[in-house]
Amino acid sequence: MADHVCRTRVVLEIVGDKWALLIVRMLRxxxxxxxxxxxxxxxxxxxxLTVTLRDLERDGILTRTVHNVMPPHVSYELTAMGRTLRxxxxxxxxxxxxxxxxxxxARADYDAR
Amino acid sequence: MADHVCRTRVVLEIVGDKWALLIVRMLRxxxxxxxxxxxxxxxxxxxxLTVTLRDLERDGILTRTVHNVMPPHVSYELTAMGRTLRxxxxxxxxxxxxxxxxxxxARADYDAR
Structure with a gap:
């Protein structure tokens, strides 16, 4: 398969995922x-959510920050690359x-066939 | 959840799917x-491929045409809505x-942590 299409497919593993798209949108x-x-x-x-956030962090789309305050918590933020993805x-x-x-x-019409 | 986000999620079931995105791209x-x-x-x-094509047909994104020739075959084509999705x-x-x-x-850096 053309290299171009194959590379697209690899990245679509990341962005062609509805949860990833929604998380990126939520962090806008x-x-x-x-x-x-x-x-x-x-x-x-x-x-x-845990797996998708970790994958997006690993892909450089977002950063994960641990806040050592009371109560401690973790926040997620888009990187510069993440913002271009958004x-x-x-x-x-x-x-x-x-x-x-x-x-x-269209679905109703299809189901009524 | 805001209606807006909920509706987006429903459609992301369709377009936030890597196989659907690739098929739409292949039919451009x-x-x-x-x-x-x-x-x-x-x-x-x-x-x-069979399931994704049928779902895309049901969603009005593509049409399926049976060609009664020798040998008979089936072809898929983007609808007008399908072209705007592409x-x-x-x-x-x-x-x-x-x-x-x-x-x-980014993945290499993450894995090397």
Whole structure:
């Protein structure tokens, strides 16, 4: 397969993942705590959030900071590269909100066949 | 969770899927046969390609055409909505190709910690 497509596929392992896209979107306005992310991303399990955050940290998309205060907590923040990823995902997220109704109609038509 | 985020999550079920993103990308230059898609998308199983194509058809992203010729075959083509999705995914795919090296470096640094 063309190298170009193969490389795209490798990275799509990262960005073509709905939880990763949602986390990147949630961090667009600044650092957030684990508990905030868990609460705001409906349907994500504790384990999936932990694994996805670690993978995004490993990929250089976000940083993890431990705050030794009372009570101690951990926050996550987009890196410069993470911010460019967020910009690159914005059109897709906007598309998704704009086309949700059309997709739901297409599904109803398909199921009624 | 804000309705806006919830709706985004629903659609991300569709577009936040690496196989769907790759298939949409592969159809950018016109209709393709099942066998072509299977051959060009490394790592995708017959079943995953079948399920993803059916989901994309159900979502109104592509159409499926049966050609009753010898030998008979099936081709898939983006709908008008599918083409707007492809445009919305282009920045993400371009980002992915541009940043692959940086991500691989970040991973090496993380693993060397």
């Amino acid at each position: 306005d600044g650092p957030r705590r684990f508990t905030e992310l868990k609460r705001e991303i409906e349907g994500i399990s504790q384990r999936m 910009e690159a995902t914005a059109p897709l997220l906007e598309w998704s909100v704009e086309h949700l109704a059309k997709i739901e109609k | 230059d016109g209709p393709r046969r099942f066998t072509e898609l299977k051959r060009e998308i490394e790592g995708i199983s017959q079943r995953m 445009e919305a995914t282009a920045p993400l795919l371009e980002w992915s190709v541009e940043h692959l090296a940086k991500i691989e470096k």
